Amino acid sequence: MEYLNMCEYPLHEAAAEGNANQVQILLDAGILIDDKDEVGSTPLHCAAEYGQVDVVKQLIKAGALCNVTKDNGWTPLHCAAYGGHYEVVQELVNQGAELEPYAEDVVTPVCLAAKVGHTNVVDLLVNLGGASKTKEMRLWTPLHFAVFCRQYEVVKQLIHSNANLDATDKVGQTALHLGGMNGLDDIVKLLIQAKASIARQDNDGYTPLHLAADNGHWTVATTLVKAKAPLEATCKENCTPLHLAAYRGSFEIVSLLIGAGANVHAKNEVVGDQPLHCAAQSSGGSMIAKLLIENGAYMDVQNSRL
Numbered sequence: 001m002e003y004l005n006m007c008e009y010p011l012h013e014a015a016a017e018g019n020a021n022q023v024q025i026l027l028d029a030g031i032l033i034d035d036k037d038e039v040g041s042t043p044l045h046c047a048a049e050y051g052q053v054d055v056v057k058q059l060i061k062a063g064a065l066c067n068v069t070k071d072n073g074w075t076p077l078h079c080a081a082y083g084g085h086y087e088v089v090q091e092l093v094n095q096g097a098e099l100e101p102y103a104e105d106v107v108t109p110v111c112l113a114a115k116v117g118h119t120n121v122v123d124l125l126v127n128l129g130g131a132s133k134t135k136e137m138r139l140w141t142p143l144h145f146a147v148f149c150r151q152y153e154v155v156k157q158l159i160h161s162n163a164n165l166d167a168t169d170k171v172g173q174t175a176l177h178l179g180g181m182n183g184l185d186d187i188v189k190l191l192i193q194a195k196a197s198i199a200r201q202d203n204d205g206y207t208p209l210h211l212a213a214d215n216g217h218w219t220v221a222t223t224l225v226k227a228k229a230p231l232e233a234t235c236k237e238n239c240t241p242l243h244l245a246a247y248r249g250s251f252e253i254v255s256l257l258i259g260a261g262a263n264v265h266a267k268n269e270v271v272g273d274q275p276l277h278c279a280a281q282s283s284g285g286s287m288i289a290k291l292l293i294e295n296g297a298y299m300d301v302q303n304s305r306l
Contacts, residue, residue, distance in 0.1 A: 099130030180208030
């Protein structure tokens, strides 16, 4: 184990290494217990980061501050949660560490644990009440982080813990929106099985199916269609998922949506485009145009483009 600038910060080094005897010698010699290094870490941060539970207890007993922050806004609890150090997390909370310390644009400890997949730490912190929205700019919940970071087991754990499946972030997106947008079929299936809303629209009117179609994720789109996701939901520009799939040149998704009954005549309200217009604007859209025409799209319908 290495610690930067060990000679300058011997107490930090001893704490990181779990050397309780050396920690005591240095404390007895008068080294400040909450002294900060070049990134704002205290010895307690270091002990927490490296999972040194005995030294964590020792430092707290000697008066170390549990909720002091380093330069990036992290408390020792953040460090322990990110490292997956269950016993350290438990000890810090027992000694008064704040579950959701306020720091602008800093994720909460439980969100960090969810992000990196420490299921047991997530479970502990959720059960202790530390699972609300983070203060970071996106306003993601632990479930948003778990989905975005593809942490399947954490998603399962959060569902089991009755997490709000339809909690929305700053742009109105749920965890299922993130799953649809990023093509995470196994997680999408898990969320659908748990009764997450497949019809929820974000601030721009996009459903998870819109996002799957727009990003070319056929497998996820298929899962959503089978789950009866609304085919004719429209975003703010009045586009359906079929418009987006046609514009993106996603032949398989266009075929899927048509087969499920999507309206090939739907118009968006901006310029009056139908899916056939969108196909004409896409690269390699000739096959999609042919498919749309074969399924009843009108070739002579005009939009309002000049």
